[in-house]
Every structure is written in structure tokens, then in C-alpha cells.
Amino acid sequence: xxxxxxxxxxxxxxxxxxxxxxxxxxxxxxxxxxxxxxxxxxxxxxxxxxxxxxxxxxxxxxxxxxxxxxxxxxxxxxxxxxxxxxxxxxxxxxxxxxxxxxxxxxxxxxxxxxxxxxxxxxxxxxxxxxxxxxxxxxxxxxxxxxxxxxxxxxxxxxxxxxxx
Amino acid sequence: xxxxxxxxxxxxxxxxxxxxxxxxxxxxxxxxxxxxxxxxxxxxxxxxxxxxxxxxxxxxxxxxxxxxxxxxxxxxxxxxxxxxxxxxxxxxxxxxxxxxxxxxxxxxxxxxxxxxxxxxxxxxxxxxxxxxxxxxxxxxxxxxxxxxxxxxxxxxxxxxxxxxxxxxxxxxxxxxxxxxxxxxxxxxxxxxxxxxxxxxxxxxxxxxxxxxxxxxxxxxxxxxxxxxxxxxxxxxxxxxxxxxxxxxxxxxxxxxxxxxxxxxxxxxxxxxxxxxxxxxxxxxxxxxxxxxxxxxxxxxxxxxxxxxxxxxxxxxxxxxxxxxxxxxxxxxxxxxxxxxxxxxxxxxxxxxxxxxxxxxxxxxxxxxxxxxxxxxxxxxxxxxxxxxxxxxxxxxxxxxxxxxxxxxxxxxxxxxxxxxxxxxxxxxxxxxxxxxxxxxxxxxxxxxxxxxxxxxxxxxxxxxxxxxxxxxxxxxxxxxxxxxxxxxxxxxxxxxxxxxxxxxxxxxxxxxxxxxxxxxxxxxxxxxxxxxxxxxxx
Numbered sequence: 298x299x300x301x302x303x304x305x306x307x308x309x310x311x312x313x314x315x316x317x318x319x320x321x322x323x324x325x326x327x328x329x330x331x332x333x334x335x336x337x338x339x340x341x342x343x344x345x346x347x348x349x350x351x352x353x354x355x356x357x358x359x360x361x362x363x364x365x366x367x368x369x370x371x372x373x374x375x376x377x378x379x380x381x382x383x384x385x386x387x388x389x390x391x392x393x394x395x396x397x398x399x400x401x402x403x404x405x406x407x408x409x410x411x412x413x414x415x416x417x418x419x420x421x422x423x424x425x426x427x428x429x430x431x432x433x434x435x436x437x438x439x440x441x442x443x444x445x446x447x448x449x450x451x452x453x454x455x456x457x458x459x460x461x
Numbered sequence: 462x463x464x465x466x467x468x469x470x471x472x473x474x475x476x477x478x479x480x481x482x483x484x485x486x487x488x489x490x491x492x493x494x495x496x497x498x499x500x501x502x503x504x505x506x507x508x509x510x511x512x513x514x515x516x517x518x519x520x521x522x523x524x525x526x527x528x529x530x531x532x533x534x535x536x537x538x539x540x541x542x543x544x545x546x547x548x549x550x551x552x553x554x555x556x557x558x559x560x561x562x563x564x565x566x567x568x569x570x571x572x573x574x575x576x577x578x579x580x581x582x583x584x585x586x587x588x589x590x591x592x593x594x595x596x597x598x599x600x601x602x603x604x605x606x607x608x609x610x611x612x613x614x615x616x617x618x619x620x621x622x623x624x625x626x627x628x629x630x631x632x633x634x635x636x637x638x639x640x641x642x643x644x645x646x647x648x649x650x651x652x653x654x655x656x657x658x659x660x661x662x663x664x665x666x667x668x669x670x671x672x673x674x675x676x677x678x679x680x681x682x683x684x685x686x687x688x689x690x691x692x693x694x695x696x697x698x699x700x701x702x703x704x705x706x707x708x709x710x711x712x713x714x715x716x717x718x719x720x721x722x723x724x725x726x727x728x729x730x731x732x733x734x735x736x737x738x739x740x741x742x743x744x745x746x747x748x749x750x751x752x753x754x755x756x757x758x759x760x761x762x763x764x765x766x767x768x769x770x771x772x773x774x775x776x777x778x779x780x781x782x783x784x785x786x787x788x789x790x791x792x793x794x795x796x797x798x799x800x801x802x803x804x805x806x807x808x809x810x811x812x813x814x815x816x817x818x819x820x821x822x823x824x825x826x827x828x829x830x831x832x833x834x835x836x837x838x839x840x841x842x843x844x845x846x847x848x849x850x851x852x853x854x855x856x857x858x859x860x861x862x863x864x865x866x867x868x869x870x871x872x873x874x875x876x877x878x879x880x881x882x883x884x885x886x887x888x889x890x891x892x893x894x895x896x897x898x899x900x901x902x903x904x905x906x907x908x909x910x911x912x913x914x915x916x917x918x919x920x921x922x923x924x925x926x927x928x929x930x931x932x933x934x935x936x937x938x939x940x941x942x943x944x945x946x947x948x949x950x951x952x953x954x955x956x957x958x959x960x961x962x963x964x965x966x967x968x969x970x971x972x973x974x975x976x977x978x979x980x981x982x983x984x985x986x987x988x989x990x991x992x993x994x995x996x997x998x999x
Contacts, residue, residue: 307639308638308639312576312588315577315580316580319580319581320581323581356766357763357767360762360763360767361763363762363763364761364763365585365639366584366585366605366637366639366640367639368639369638369639370639
């Protein structure tokens, strides 16, 4: 089973997200992550969906998604030709003894401390899958109180557009 | 113009002359507009039948079928009919009323999320939130329903929006960025397919409902004759090639003819056209494991490669692609292959069970021989469907309608209503079982009210015959459960109560004279044929 990242242009209408999510669930495919937002054209939204599956499942997902009238274009963002990012916010336990270590780790990963309390730090970090995983592994021993991730988003590298 | 009047104007622009429906509170404005129009409205007895009748109408007329229901239960009653049309790729436009737009989401009287409910089995659906969108949405709905791979499109319109005023301007064209069906086959793929065909010694075509959707009968006939390729078909492909063609083989699949399945297994190249290679069509076939060349032609790219590995996929309209093949193909040397197929067919021994009651296979064969080629037959689901599919010969196009994909009981009677209204001059026969007819019995009222001269052949074995067989196979004989009707109604009396002619027959001899009488009747006729409960499907 391989991870695939799909970038999908859809009409920016209500109900589109439910159509797409519904298609995945009723055909037995799993969505690992999904992020969606308006593009430079307010009539069009872009969804980035991460799925796990073999070539057959990936082909089926793409073909079935294409049948939806609101779906305009689908491309697979191949790792070697794309940039992926995800944003996470982590609230971590931080006392006077370990606060400096945490800040150092955050700096190494080019994260930001965006909220501080007497016994917590809240960190914002963006990066690809590996960077986010590495960071969360390092920060885990301090005690993660809450964590939220936006899901993957991505674009193809260089001067190519999804419409090409 | 009032939005409800605008809806009717849009339908008129789409050449709609008949609607199947059932009124209710959330479609009152629309029915008032319909009352003032010259569109014929058929008041069916249950919304599910509205969708089935619209489907029969669409299949017989080649037009898009239209049906209307009110919000909530009216809309949810449509669901089985919509799903049936979706599985069989039948173009329908369904209009449902919705509660007031300000009340949506508040669980008010007769509210149901029909958009959410029908998402999985409509080609597309719309909730109108702004009355001015109505013309654009209806234009798009008819375009989406009838083009590409046809299917049902639902439009949900809140009742307050139907009462708003709009400026009526019907768009001439549509532009839907995400919907551009492919009609032309890829040149390179066609070339590759031609090469494979040339090298083939035992080529075979397998056609499904896609040939009928594409109206590609002439092209299929011309192609098989010119290139000398035999043709098998699925249940939905009945009628794609006349059964008297020298290249006609038979039906494939678990309920198909044994020799057709043998031919599929023996072929070295299979050209699948407009068939989704469903489980029922491929059961018992070693199709998936054979190392044969498979050329799969379908207008829906998602069907190609879904159920069978394809050597050469070609996406496009069957009619266009067959024309390209006719143009470029030269006759193949298949005389030996065809001779072998004819031998296989000749060696096939029809099982001819003795029965004290009616033999449905013989009855349908007899019927097939006495009616003209223009006769339309609608079959329900279960044993009656397979008896009809295997024993009633279909020689013309758009003459056999059944719920092939979803397998919906209760389909035959309302579908026959739609077919008869679409083609009043053609003879329409509805074949049903005692289970299926009881799922849409009320439509006898629609038949009677509209003076529809439909011949209903009811094979009554007082049980769900196909389920009985399945239970026998899976759990052993004598373990049948919940499959017999111990209190069946007197169908003859029921038909009479609805004002139809009716008769019960119990022997083959009786059937032969009674069916002639039924066919001569000037009104709807229900011929109840008593069948041995143990009579087999195949």
C-alpha cells in the first residue's frame, strides 16, 4: 500500500465536499487526510487528498472522482515533482527545566512559539510528512497536551499548473 | 414569470410532453402550472412507479423520462426507481418539491434530505436555492441526463422558490467545466485494436446496454457482418443484435446460455462494448484469468479496467467507434470459428421439463412466435425475468426492458405503463411473477385509468422462485424459509376490480388459446399462469 497525494480542482459549490467524501466511503476507499480551500479563482476550490492504496485503487479513485460533475481536474502530485506542506499546532507541557530544550528543538525545525503559559508552550510548525513526524516524535516525551494538523496540501514544482 | 411556470416552460423547451408524478404540498405551485399547460400528466399510484414508468418511457421513446414527487416521503419513495435507472444508465430528470427554503434543516413536516440521499445513485443533483437559477439548472439537468453515459438527474426545488417571480430566459447552451464526455475513440487505441483483431483467430464481441444507449444497432450489425465476428450479449444487451442474425450467439453469464459462456471462454479476443462486465455476466466464466486479448469500449472511462484487465481500452461512443471499425476493418477468416459456434448451439439440449402446470419457457416461446417484431416486453425480476430473457426472442431494438443492474422487483408493470404511453401503437407485454406484481399491484389502476392495452403475463408459483432456488443451493433442499405466499390474493378478481380483463390458466394448452384472447383484448389483460412451484429458472 502506497501513499498517494491527489490534487483536485472542483467547482466551489456547496455539497461538493460531501459528494467527494461520500464517494470514498461508499466505495470503501480511505481518506488519510483532506484539505480544501478556495483558489485564485473564487469559483474553483482545490482539494488535496492523501490516500493509501495500490495502483488499481488509485486508478479507480481517480476515475470515479472524475465522474462527479463538479470535479474539474485531478492530478497526482508525485513526490519527486511536488512540494507538500502541512501545518500543525502542538500544545506541549513545558516547565522551567525543559522549556529551553523545547524552544531549541522548535528553532531547529523552524517552528514558531505562538502561545505561552506558565506550564505550556503552543508551537506552530509547517513541513512535509517526514518533518512533521520527526518533530512530533522529538516533542512527545515532554507531553503533548493537544495537537491539530490541517492535512496535506501541495503543488507541483516548477512552471506547471494543474490545468496543463 | 412565476418560477413554477418557468419550470414548465423549461420542460416544454426540452420537448417534454409527458410527466409521471404524484402531487403533494411541496409541489402545489408546480402542479398548478402543470394544470395550465398541455403537458400530459400521468398520476401514478406510488412514487416509486413514477420513476419506473419514466424509465420505461425513456427506454421506449429514446427521450429523457421526467417524473415529479413532493418533498419528504414522496421524494424518498422515488429512491428505488432512481437507483434502478442509475444502474441501467437510463436518462431521467426527476423534480422533487422541498419544504420552504427557510425551513430546510429544521426537520419540519415532510422534510427529507433528498439531495444527500440520492447522491450515490444520481448522475448529478441540484438543490435550487435561488429561483433565477431554475432555467440554467434544468438546461444542465437534461444535458447531463442524456449525454455521455445517460443517467438520472434530480432537481430539488423548495416550495417558496416555486412561487417566486423570475425573468424567464432559457439558455441555449451549457458550459459545465467538469463535464465533457468523450465521444470519439482514441486513434492510436483504435489502430492497436485493429492489429489485434487482424491477428485473432477466434474473435468475439460481447455487448451490453451501451449499444442500446448509443442507438448503435445498425453499426453493430454492420460491423459483425462485415468483419464476420460472432456476438454474445448481457441481459442489458438483449436486442442489441437481432436474434436471427447469423452472427448472433446468445446471452452470457450465470443465467445465460451455456454455449455462449463456452464461446467466451474459447475466444482468443474479446471485444466488450458498452458492458460493465458485472458479476452476473461473468459468473462461471474464466474470463478474468484467461490470457486473451480484451478490447473494452465504453463511454464511461470508469467502467474500463474496473472488473476486468483490459489489453486495449477505448473510451468513447459505441456508435462512433463502431463506424470507425467498419471503415477500417476487413473481413476476418472466421468461418471455422463460426461453424464451431453453430455446432455448439446445435448440440445444446434445451431442458424440457414435464409439468402438470404451465411451462413458462414454452409459454414464452409460443408467445414470441405469435407476436410481431415490434412488440415490447418488460420483465420483472426473478425467475420470470430469466424465463423471458432466454425464451422470448427479441429481434428489434428497444424491445426488452428489465431492471438489469439493481434487480428491482416491481419494475415490470410501471415500466410497461411508460413504454405503452411512449409507443401507443406497439404491443406491450409485461411479464411478472407473483412476488413482483404485488410490489406494484396498484399500477393496475394506472393501466385501467389510462385505457392502456397492456398484456400482463403473471407466472404464479405462489412463491419467490429464485430465492427458493438460491436457498436450495446454499443450504440444501427442504430448508426453504419465508419464500412462499400462503395467502396470495385472487389475482383474477383483483384485475377485474381494477376494470381489466383477466383469466387464470393452468395448462399449456389452455395458455395457448388464452394468450390469443388476451392479445386481442382492447384493454389491459391479466393472464395468470399457474406454474409448478419447483419449476427451475434455467
